[in-house]
Amino acid sequence: MPMLIHSFAQIFGMDPLPVDRGSIAFFSRATWIQHALGDPCAFHTTLYAASAHLDAFQGANISTMTLYHHTVALQLLQGRLHDPDAVMSESLMACVATLVFFSAAFGDKESSGIHKKALMKMIKAKGGLVDPTIGTFLSEVITAGVLSEAIIIDTTLDIPFLDVPPTPLVPPSFFISAILRRAATKKGGYYNLSPSTTEIFREIQSVISLQSDEPGIRAKWASRIAPLLLSLDHRHTGQFINDEFLVSDTEAISEACHVAALIFWLLFLDDHEYLAPFSMDVLQLLVEKLRFAVSCGSMDTWMRTAPEAHTFP
Template sequence: MAMRNACTSCRFRKRKCDRAIPSCARCEANSIQCIYIPQKLSQAVQLGGQASDAEFAGMNLSAISEAYPIPRRWYMPRLLRNFIDGLGVSQAPVHPGSMAWGLQTVWMQHALSDPCLFHATLFLGSSYSDMLRGERTSSSITLFHQSELLRLVRERLGHPVIGTDDCTLAAITPLVSSAGFSGDRDAARIHQAGLRRMVELRGGHDKLGMGGLVAALLHMNSLVCRIAFNQHDYPSSGGKPTLPPSALEIRILSSLEDLPGHYIPLQSIRRIIRTAYNAKLRADSQVSPALDHEDLFPTASIDLFLPEDPIYQCCYLAMTILLSIVQQPLHPSKSLNCLVHDLKSYLTLTDTQTWLRYIPEVYSWVCMIGAATTDKLELRIWFYFRQASALRLVSLQNGCFMDELWAHFEWLMGRRSSQAGDRV
C-alpha cells in the first residue's frame, strides 16, 4: 500500500508530517484540523508558500479533470479557478484554519467527491464569471449548475443520512447568498428555513463539521440576509454582546498594536478607532471609570493634519458617520447619505489587497458602517461584498469576530433608526 501524502497543513508550511491518523502530531499540537488529500488527488491540490508569510494556497486545477464527480465539460477547470479567485485573497496571507483556507482545501476536497457540492462550486465559479463580465442576469452555465444543485438537494432531503450531512448543508449556502445578493427574499427565506431545520436535526451549529467551515458559512449567510432583508435571526457563535458593542473596536486596537511598520498611517487609524470606541461607550452613558479621562481628540486637529492617504480617508469618513449616528456630528452640514457616498468613492480608490494584508478587521469595520447607514439595498450589498474577503481570512476557531461584526452592524442600525424616528 502506498504511503499517504503529508497533510495539507504540513505541506502548506513545508514541514515534515508524521502522517498519523486521525491527526498528525503537528496539527494535534496546534489544535487545527488535519486533512489528508487522497492519493489520486495528490496533484490536484498543491499548497505552496513560505511559513513566514503564509502565502496564498495555489491550486493546480488542470490536473484534476479525471477526478470530477460528474461528467467533464470543457469549461469546468475555468469555473474551478473562478471559485478560487472569487475568494478575493489571492495576494493576502491565508493561514491554515481560516475560512479561505478551508474553502481552498476542505471544501475542494469534498467537492471533488460529492456531486452536489461540486455543482455548488461550479455555480459559484460561474456566478463570479457573470459578475466580472458585468452581467445583470445569470448565464446559461450558471443557471444549469444552479438547477442541478437544486435537483440534487431535493433528492437528498428525504435521505436519513446524506439529507443533513455537511456536504449538503455547505452546498445550500451559495443558494442563500445568491438570493441575498439578487434581492430574492422568498428564495432566501425558503433556503434559510430548510437550513435551520437541518441544523436542528444535527443538534445545533456546534455539531456541524468540516472543521467549523459549515457553521461559519451559515453565519455568513445570516449576515448577508440581515443586510439584504432586515432579518433578525443571526445565530450567535456564543457569548453575549455588550451594549453598546465595543468588542470589535477592542479587537482592532489590540491587532494594531502588534502590526509591523507599513506606509499605512497606523497611528492616525488607532486614534480614529479609539475615538469611535469612546463614542460608543458614551452613547448610552455606559462609560467605565478608566475611560472617563479619555476625551475625543479635537476635531480641528483631525482636519488640520488629514493625510491624503485614501485608506485613512475611509477610516476618517467611517468615524464621521458613526459620530453622526450617535449624535456627535463632525460635519453637521453634510447628510449621512452624502457621507456614505463619499465613503464609497474613497473605498473604490483603495487597494483591497492592502487592507486584507495589513488591516482586514479595520476594513470590515469601515464597510459595515457604510452598510448600516444606507437605505439602498444595492449599496448595502456593495459594502458587504467589498469586505467579504476579510471575513474569509478570520480563523474558523474564532467565531467571535463575526458575532462582534454583527453586533456592530445591529447597534448602528438601531441607533440610526431611533435617530430617524426622533426627527420624525
C-alpha cells in the same frame, strides 16, 4: 467548467495571494475545492457560486450557466434531503448556506427564506455548530450567510443553539457585546477574531455605550469632531485636493479609516447642538472622500486585512 473552478479559487480563495492557514480563503482554495470535486452537490453549488459572483461583478443578468448550476444543485440537494438513508453532512449544510446568501443577494426573499428554514432545521438536527468536523469554516460560512441574509432581506437573525440577539440592534448594541463574549470564550465557533480586531470591537462598544443623558461626554466628543469637519473644503465637493498624498496602501488605508471615523462621529452626534451647522453636503463630501481613499488602496490589501469571518462569500 475549469474556468469556474479557477474563478472560485480566485474569488473566494484569493488565489494566488498569500493567506493564513485556517482562514476561510485557505479552506476555499484547498480543502473545499477538493471536496467539491468528489461531491456532485458541492460541485454544482461551488460552480453556481462562482458563476453568480461573475454575473454580479459584471453587472449582467443571471446567465444560463448560473441558472444551470443552480438548478442542478437544487435538484441534488432536494434528493439528499428527502432521502431517509442520506447522512446530514456538514458539506450539505455549507451548500445550503451558500444558497441562502446568493438568494438574498439577488433579492429573492422567498427562496432565501426557504433555504434558511431548511438550514435551521439541519442545524437543529445536528445539535448546533459546536465542534464541526470540517472546522470553524462551516460555522463561519453559515453565520456569514445568515447574517448577510438578515441585513439584505431585513429578517430576524436567528441561528439555533447560538445566542444571537434579536433585531433591530440599537445602541448600546448587544450584538457587539455578543461578539466580544464569544471572542473571549471561543464557544460555538461563532467568531475567530484576532486580538487587534477584538480590540476594535471593544472600542466600538465603549463608544455606543454613551447615552443621550450624558451631555458632558457627548459635548466633549462633539467639540473634538467639529474642528475636523470645519477643516473640510466645502467648495471642492467631489474634488480631492490631497490626491497626491495617497501614494501607498498605508496612506490610503489611513485616510479611509480617518474619513470613516469622521462619518461615524457625524452620524453618532448629529443631534448635538454643536454639530447643527453641518449639513448633508458635509456627509456627502465625506462619503466621496472615503470612496476615493478605498479606491486608492489595492484590493488584495483590503481583502487580506479584513476579518475573515465577514469576507465569505
